[in-house]
Every structure is written in C-alpha cells, then in structure tokens.
Amino acid sequence: MTILTIVGELSADFSAYTANLVPSDFRIRSSGPHYSDYSRKSFSMKLNNATYDMRSIANQYFNQNYTFTDSSRLWVHMANKMEYNVSNANNYMYLHKPDGSILMGFNTTVWTSGHQLKFNIYGPDGSVAHQAVWSRNVYYSDSTANFDYCFDLANDEIKIYLNENLQATISAPLKENWSGSEASYLRFYILRYGALTFSQMVVADEKTVGWRVKTLTxxxxxxxxxxxxxxxxxxxxxxxxxxxxxxxxxxxxxxxxxxxxxxxxxxxxxxxxxxxxxxxxxxxxxxxxxxxxxxxxxxxxxxxxxxxxxxxxxxxxxxxxxxxxxxxxxxxxxxxxxxxxxxxxxxxx
Missing domain, CATH: 2.60.120 (Jelly Rolls)
Known part of the structure; x- marks a missing residue:
C-alpha cells in the first residue's frame, strides 16, 4: 500500500480569497462542514495565481510520482458536506503530470435538488479525450458525504462509492490515455461564485472505501x-x-x-x-x-x-x-x- 497524498481540512470560497485565507497557508481551522472528530489543518498548500473566472488556490504534491500501468487502480477518498444551497457551486480539481500537463479534471456541481460529478479524461495530446458524468437527485444537507473513486485502468472504468456503497460504474478509456504516464500532483481551483470545501482527502494505490484520515494535534x-x-x-x-x-x-x-x-x-x-x-x-x-x-x-x-x-x-x-x-x-x-x-x-x- 502506498498513500500518495493526504489532505486535511480545506475550506475556501471566492470572497474568502482575501477575507479568510492566509495567502501562503491554507491550513484553515473552521467550525463549518467538516469532520470535527477527524480534521485539523491541511499541509503543503500554497497560493498559485488568480484570474477573473477561476482561481488556482493550491497544489498538493504526491509523496512520490505514481506511474500508471495497464492494470493500475488509483483510489481517491474525499469527505465533504454537501452544504451549498445555491446552483453551480463548483469544486474543481485537476490531476497533473510532473511537467504540468493534465491527466484529469474533476468537477462537482451541487444544487438544492442533488449533485453531479464530472470527470474529464485528458489524452497524451493534452486535450479532453473523454467525459464521464454521474448525477444523483439527492441533496445531503445535514450529513457528511464520503466519496471514494476508483480509476481502474485494467477494466477501463471509474467506480463511484458514496458512504461505502457502490453507486455507479462508468466506462472511460483510461488505459489508452493514461498507461505509461506519471501522476505527480493535484491542483485545486475555485470557480467564480463557487466554493471548495472538504474535511479530508487521501489518494492511494489501494482501495480506500471505509478509510478516514485522523489528524493528530x-x-x-x-x-x-x-x-x-x-x-x-x-x-x-x-x-x-x-x-x-x-x-x-x-x-x-x-x-x-x-x-x-x-x-x-x-x-x-x-x-x-x-x-x-x-x-x-x-x-x-x-x-x-x-x-x-x-x-x-x-x-x-x-x-x-x-x-x-x-x-x-x-x-x-x-x-x-x-x-x-x-x-x-x-x-x-x-x-x-x-x-x-x-x-x-x-x-x-
């Protein structure tokens, strides 16, 4: 088992760019929608740049580069509260190679009536080769949602788990686009009028369903x-x-x-x-x-x-x-x- 990266509590929104965030440190303590029993502060997160439409708030580098093979299974665990009572509250996260080129873009859109997950799979030429989408008409207003995603190159599919239960299996041409490539870091963005909030994340080469990140103080x-x-x-x-x-x-x-x-x-x-x-x-x-x-x-x-x-x-x-x-x-x-x-x-x- 190799844990590639762990992120604790992260909470950011467009207005907080100047009001809430220390520019060189995104280790925010908050009484907001977090696992209070588990989360503390995120490490290794620094401000990158800002544009009018999208703000790049942080890179999270892996402990070591991860090389995809034809049989790779990369797992991502995220816990976040679906708290948004507005339309188009977008969370953006990108998976990057060491040279900065993109392997995948990930987006969550939350409405009062439900939410949608969107995965943009990038090919070797740097363009989007495939888009996988999953929607669910359930709004988690009072509970923390634990999501686990398995990117399975052996079977060319993405598995989506919610609170330890398999929700969907989506076909995606992962092998032809990722095999032989290295993954090096995640980059987080905030879309204008959106927010990015989660209380823990772990990326590993082993099944993360049921995992929790407990940060000791x-x-x-x-x-x-x-x-x-x-x-x-x-x-x-x-x-x-x-x-x-x-x-x-x-x-x-x-x-x-x-x-x-x-x-x-x-x-x-x-x-x-x-x-x-x-x-x-x-x-x-x-x-x-x-x-x-x-x-x-x-x-x-x-x-x-x-x-x-x-x-x-x-x-x-x-x-x-x-x-x-x-x-x-x-x-x-x-x-x-x-x-x-x-x-x-x-x-x-």
Whole structure:
C-alpha cells in the first residue's frame, strides 16, 4: 500500500480569497462542514495565481510520482458536506503530470435538488479525450458525504462509492490515455461564485472505501526541545519563519506529544498506516530535514530526508509507516497514542 497524498481540512470560497485565507497557508481551522472528530489543518498548500473566472488556490504534491500501468487502480477518498444551497457551486480539481500537463479534471456541481460529478479524461495530446458524468437527485444537507473513486485502468472504468456503497460504474478509456504516464500532483481551483470545501482527502494505490484520515494535534513538548519555538508555533494558523521552530545547530531535534485518538474512533476503526509530515524552509546549508518518531522510548529517523533549501514552507516531507517499526506489526491505537513525532535537520553537505 502506498498513500500518495493526504489532505486535511480545506475550506475556501471566492470572497474568502482575501477575507479568510492566509495567502501562503491554507491550513484553515473552521467550525463549518467538516469532520470535527477527524480534521485539523491541511499541509503543503500554497497560493498559485488568480484570474477573473477561476482561481488556482493550491497544489498538493504526491509523496512520490505514481506511474500508471495497464492494470493500475488509483483510489481517491474525499469527505465533504454537501452544504451549498445555491446552483453551480463548483469544486474543481485537476490531476497533473510532473511537467504540468493534465491527466484529469474533476468537477462537482451541487444544487438544492442533488449533485453531479464530472470527470474529464485528458489524452497524451493534452486535450479532453473523454467525459464521464454521474448525477444523483439527492441533496445531503445535514450529513457528511464520503466519496471514494476508483480509476481502474485494467477494466477501463471509474467506480463511484458514496458512504461505502457502490453507486455507479462508468466506462472511460483510461488505459489508452493514461498507461505509461506519471501522476505527480493535484491542483485545486475555485470557480467564480463557487466554493471548495472538504474535511479530508487521501489518494492511494489501494482501495480506500471505509478509510478516514485522523489528524493528530501536537499538544505538549516531547523528549527533544532543541529548537527555538514551541507547540504554539506549530499550531499557529500562519505558516512562516515568524511562527516556526528554528535552529542553527546541525543534528538538532524537536519532538512533540500529540492528542489521543478518541475512544469512539477506536471502537469503529483500525489503523491502516501512520503518516508523518513536516513542512520547512532553509536559507543555508543546514537544510537536510528528516522526520523522527519515538516509539516506546526508541527513536527512529525516518527515511524521506529532503533538502528544504528555499522551500518556503511549501512541499511537505512525508513518511508513511504501515507497521510499528519497533514490533514489525500493525499499529494499535494504544501505540499511536503514545507516539512522539518530530524532526531533525543536518548540513546538506
């Protein structure tokens, strides 16, 4: 199993472009239509550009590029509340190759009477090769809708699940248009007079039906406190050098204890994987950033070491742990609740 990207809470609309959003940080906390038990803040999201008709608000890069084969099945899980009481409340999301060309455009239109999903499949020449559409005359005004989409190249079809139930299977020429291509990132847009709101998203190469993203919140100092700044900086809405933990020391470490997973979630769910993400920036050679985790008092430096020189708190450094590195077994909630997460930085040279 490979989790390509995880997004927590995201809430944006046209008026919020100047009123609600910090331009360099889309990690919005909100009392709005989100999974309050699950969501917190989204990482790795930065402002791109703005035009009159459509605003490109963020790119979300995959932890690694995903290469489509003739037998690939790419899964996307999204949870969002169908809250809009207006016509044409459009959510736009595009799947991109590393060079910026488009593989797919995705659009949701919500009315008071129902909603419509639209998938534009792009071919190798960069034009729309096929459009797949699914409509449903149900308006989810009071509940969060969990959607899962399977893009199945082996069978040239898109499967749509709603609240864990298969709703539709749509034919689409995915194999001829995507096989051999790489997917690198998602780009989110807001259409004029529209909005983009969801409380969690995960993209993976394994079936995501029934998955939920629980974001843990740092709440107190851990074993290592070798950086300036503290937990209040980590939890700050702003994402900048003024609200960061910082150091000039090679090998310095900083770890935090996190909130526990609620008992009701433990009753209903099991842990599929633990993902650790850090965003950082360096203006010197001290720029080789790594995630660390402390399990039962044992420290583990995770493998995805990344140069964050001039990263400007952009693309996150993500490590995925499918099993407990100390036991080699699947995670338990007790183990997750006792973890410390953090980071360390070393000279690039």
């Amino acid at each position: 740092p709440d107190s100092a851990g074993t290592y406190q070798e950086y300036s700044g503290d937990v209040s900086d980590i939890n700050s809405i702003a994402l900048s050098s003024e609200t960061a933990n910082s150091t000039d020391t090679h090998g310095a470490k900083q770890t935090y204890q996190y909130t526990d997973v609620q008992s009701e979630i433990q009753t209903d769910m099991k842990v599929a994987a633990v993902a650790v993400e850090t965003v950082g920036n360096s203006i010197g050679t001290l720029s080789s950033l790594s995630n660390i985790v402390i399990v039962d008092g044992e420290e583990y430096k995770l493998p995805n070491t990344t140069d964050v020189q001039s990263n400007n708190f952009g693309t996150g450094i993500v490590d995925q742990m499918d099993v407990n590195p100390r036991t080699g077994l699947a995670w338990t909630f007790d183990e997750v609740n006792s973890l410390e997460f953090g980071f360390t930085v070393e000279d690039l040279t």
